[in-house]
Amino acid sequence: MVNASIEDNSPKFGKSIQVLLVDDEPTQMDLMKLNLEQTDPSFSITLAPTPIDALKLLADQPFDCIVSDFVMSGMNGVELCTEVKKTRIISFIIYTARGSEEVASAAFTGGVDDYVRKEPNLAHYILLARRIRHVVEKRIAEAAISAANKELTETNAGLQESNTELEMAREVVQEHANKLEGLVANGEAKLRDSEERFRRLEQMNTISKIGATVAHDLRGPLVAISQAAEMARAKQELSDKMLGLISSNADRSLQMIEAFREGTREVRVVKRTVNLSAIVKEVVEAMPKPGYIILDLHLGKKLNEVSVDPDLIRRVLDNLVRNSVEAMPEGGKLTVSARRDGDEAIITVQDTGIGVSEDNKKHLFEPLFTTKRGGYGLGLYFVRMVVDAHGGHVNFESMLGEGTTFTIRLLL
Numbered sequence: 001m002v003n004a005s006i007e008d009n010s011p012k013f014g015k016s017i018q019v020l021l022v023d024d025e026p027t028q029m030d031l032m033k034l035n036l037e038q039t040d041p042s043f044s045i046t047l048a049p050t051p052i053d054a055l056k057l058l059a060d061q062p063f064d065c066i067v068s069d070f071v072m073s074g075m076n077g078v079e080l081c082t083e084v085k086k087t088r089i090i091s092f093i094i095y096t097a098r099g100s101e102e103v104a105s106a107a108f109t110g111g112v113d114d115y116v117r118k119e120p121n122l123a124h125y126i127l128l129a130r131r132i133r134h135v136v137e138k139r140i141a142e143a144a145i146s147a148a149n150k151e152l153t154e155t156n157a158g159l160q161e162s163n164t165e166l167e168m169a170r171e172v173v174q175e176h177a178n179k180l181e182g183l184v185a186n187g188e189a190k191l192r193d194s195e196e197r198f199r200r201l202e203q204m205n206t207i208s209k210i211g212a213t214v215a216h217d218l219r220g221p222l223v224a225i226s227q228a229a230e231m232a233r234a235k236q237e238l239s240d241k242m243l244g245l246i247s248s249n250a251d252r253s254l255q256m257i258e259a260f261r262e263g264t265r266e267v268r269v270v271k272r273t274v275n276l277s278a279i280v281k282e283v284v285e286a287m288p289k290p291g292y293i294i295l296d297l298h299l300g301k302k303l304n305e306v307s308v309d310p311d312l313i314r315r316v317l318d319n320l321v322r323n324s325v326e327a328m329p330e331g332g333k334l335t336v337s338a339r340r341d342g343d344e345a346i347i348t349v350q351d352t353g354i355g356v357s358e359d360n361k362k363h364l365f366e367p368l369f370t371t372k373r374g375g376y377g378l379g380l381y382f383v384r385m386v387v388d389a390h391g392g393h394v395n396f397e398s399m400l401g402e403g404t405t406f407t408i409r410l411l412l
Helices: 026-039 051-060 077-084 101-109 124-144 146-179 184-217 219-234 236-261 276-286 310-326 379-389
Strands: 017-022 043-048 065-068 091-096 114-117 272-274 293-299 306-308 332-341 344-351 393-399 403-411
Touching: 017 026, 017 051, 017 124, 026 043, 026 124, 043 051, 051 065, 051 077, 065 077, 065 124, 077 091, 077 101, 091 101, 091 124, 101 114, 114 124, 124 146, 124 219, 219 236, 219 310, 236 276, 272 276, 276 293, 276 310, 276 332, 276 344, 306 310, 310 332, 310 344, 310 379, 310 403, 379 393, 379 403
Parallel strands: 017 043, 017 065, 065 091, 091 114, 293 332
Antiparallel strands: 272 306, 332 344, 344 403, 393 403
């Protein structure tokens, strides 16, 4: 939880992106300002020739992102980042020509959001503009789900209370079990009462976990809504299509919340005959993907009459595709395929991202296990529950630095 004394400079919807450039080389700064504003007209660039000047500007006006050189007199870029983030939540990028693995490591340890090497060509400013927009849009997404996070916090508090009562119930059950030998008739009645309380508390525990899962899954449709709104504002000719996307993702969000309110105890599969290829295509196209990620979509034949729960399968694919995109912060290739093999429908989601370590592989599908900052460790747990409930199987293959492939097999 962020300390209340820290100012949150997260960008708001419908405004230009305020960027503060910090560099002690005036010519370089002017060139960066000119090229970035031409590359992305939504950028509003302010210049600061020294870190001290940057801190003074930050005291008087808000910014969405700081792009700073590393080597500067008096204070380097990482030190500036550390100083800024003591009092503000703001995206910070180190942009330097003197980088190294040691500098990059120090930068990320110091809390920077991204690290970009300067290149001697003007085309490189396109990459820098994308990286700026990426870290800013990440802040937008975090702001959009703040309400969901608040609900999750309340749910977790209820879960802790439930766990306490659950432990008390277990103690009562054990106590009655010890007395059962001499008081069979009376003991059985008390045991039944205790077991009923135990069952209710287990149900509360399950509901709390499902509530957390719903809050986690809301990220996907909320980010899609945010991106669609931005696209509609930027390109009026796409307004109708983007409004449709906003409406469909809003409906998905409401369905998740409604499922929580109804106190769903477990994953309940309601199968319908659907076109599985169309569902895969819909999810992949609706998921926001940065421009530096290449999409490769393969859809096989004979998948137009598959019996699955379409809403649950959409959420499974949404989780897997979003995880793959997040695993490629530096860009890469996302390959999604669906095909039929005899009596099975096979779906694969493959990325060329950071991969999974050997130590983490055995925990990947466990609830509440996560390697992502701000993650809840519920996405892949939910994926396994849904696939299992369909009578299918899900597995993965991964190598560090080469990527990960998830494979879902559904019996037709």
